[in-house]
Amino acid sequence: MNDNSAIVSPWGNTVPGPRPTAPIDSPIQAVPEYPLVYDGKLGELYAIFLRNLLLILATGGVYYFWGKVRLRQYLWSRFSFLDDRFEFSGRGLEMFLGFLMVIGGLFIWGVATTAVELSLESDPVLNHGGIATITFIIIFYLAFVAQFSAQRYRLTRTRWRGIGGGMRGSSLVYALKACLLMLLLPISLFLARPYVALKLLRHRIERTSIGDRPLRMDYTPAAPLLGRYVLCGILAIILAGVIGFFLVQGIIARYAPMLFGALGFDLVLPIVTYGVFYLVSAWVMASFWALYWRHVAEHIRWGDARFRVSLQRKHFARFRVWHMLALIFSFGLAYPWVVHHSARILAANVVVLGQVDPETLRQTDLSGAAIGEGLVNAFDPGFI
């Protein structure tokens, strides 16, 4: 799961912004506040979702991309700011082509490596391991490429008052930087996690424009986050360990083989173990991520405007744990509810402060990414 993907926002993950510690203007002058408004209806979301589901099944999956556009068009248009609605202008065809490109690339890579593997005379186990390692590194790298290009795609396909957004810079450079920063994690025993997250977020924010007006992120120290991070981390390890040991090894290891036969050990046990670890640590780490986004928001500027994010621990616990459980146990049928609920939380907790001045906001000259979000769909970059 991505850091930000739980937050459904018209502007991808760039909107959750800062809460100023100190008033921006003089204390006497009131700072104008402009809320983000969401007025979507759960019933309408379900109508779109179920209709998409039927068409996806009827077309053997191909409709997925068109369905996704339809859902986004609805969702985007239900967010408004300063009484004007957002708009998603992406196309199903471009997403489908993007997906085909990624799948085609992976297929060619798979065929090529298999051919190389078969032609090598040395130890087959060693060959396989070597090629698998190279493939892993490439996919790791491409996941960051996808993160950057997906954000660019969303920005270029989002409009407000006819004005679009965009991103400067190269996704390849971003991914290289991200891979190098990721090396810090094992070296620092993961203590550098907040620093790395901030550094990467800042890289993306600093290259983002809404209209001709760029977003800015001031230097954002990681130190204020470190205490909470370490505390949450230790707690997560202890809790996940204790619960994992007693619940998974004690109870599920005993009953999974009875319920699922031999597959119980091979498949059900690892899935449940991973699931429990994920949910417990996500629940504990929610406190850190809430602090992280409130902290980050204080340092982002858009022209003369700033942001205030008031997301709390409970909100991230909902995004990462309760929504996830709802999706699993409803076999995905809770999806519209999850989207709706997330949108409401987001709208209720993000405020733009200061001078927005849309009358002088000009159209962006950043051209859009042409290949859609296929990369993200194929790799689903997630490190939590």
Add this chain to the structure above:
Amino acid sequence: MPQPSALFFDGKIGQRHHVHVAVGARDLVIMGASTVHASWPLADIYMAAPPDAQAELILANRRQPNARLRLADPEQVRQIELAVPALGKVVRRYRPWRAANWLTGLVAAVCGVVGIGLALDGAPAVLAPLVPYQLETALGDRVMRAAPAHLFGHDCSNPAGREALDALVIRLTEAAGHKRPIILHVTSSRIPNAFAIPGGHVVLFQGAIDGASGPEEVAAVVAHEIGHVVARHSVRSLIRELGFKTALTLLTGGASGDIGGSMADYGSKLVSLSYSRGAEEEADRLGIAMLKKAGLRADGLSKFFERAEKFDRSGGSATSWLSTHPANEQRIAANRQSPDGEPPFTAAQWKAVKEICGLQSPRK
């Protein structure tokens, strides 16, 4: 001059223009207090966002892709819907579906799922002949090279035993009308097991020879495995798993992730499990036909299953060979044959086959 009833954004700047809209025969004219902002040909107008419950419309036009016109007056919306027929259709499409549409969708969805299922079921048999044989050979060679010695044991190559088995393989291959070479490997593992590997390799464990009640049992097991080779079952099951994974990727829109990936593995295991049952039955059938055509005794297969059944019941380890195969009782009944026909080996040959891995006494 009528009151402004709409908002216009020119696509260059985020400024709101309060405008009045006039619908002409060919154009939609957007007028400000003192100036005409734009004139949109009706044919180029489309809806930029789905209308909400108040039926507020946000329109765009293909010639000025960034400009937007926002209309809230229901009377005006109706007027424009009438003037731009394509638009009316779009607006209706966004309204909740009628029952008939849902029903059509449901039927189409069922057809789609059934269609994918049939395609997945039938495609491997159609596609397998298209896979170049060299690819299959390369894959099989690699598997054989990587074969773990601690599982397979060492290669058994007692010349007399090899000669007898090779003669049997040639006789069966000819009876099956199979044009490509079949390479039989005998290894010293004591597990009663045999399997076919892509590229015409058949591996026979010593354990399958050890406990055999007679030579016809070994011949039947070899014939069964040759049946797998002839029908190219290994390629078919590879295609099937690939197809299943691709279909799943499409259905989930490529959502992978750890849980999704595990579910895909789980599903493809189930698919290959149910598929291999059908393949086993086909190999049984082909094996017996092969034996009969070669003029050999064909009653060995059911004897082998009787022994496998005993092995199971005596609490022997459930090997993978046994678990992917149809229930033994069923196969004993289905493959019961008369003991007519030549024995596959002479007494001397049978002795040599039993000693193919050396002279150690076979364990029961």
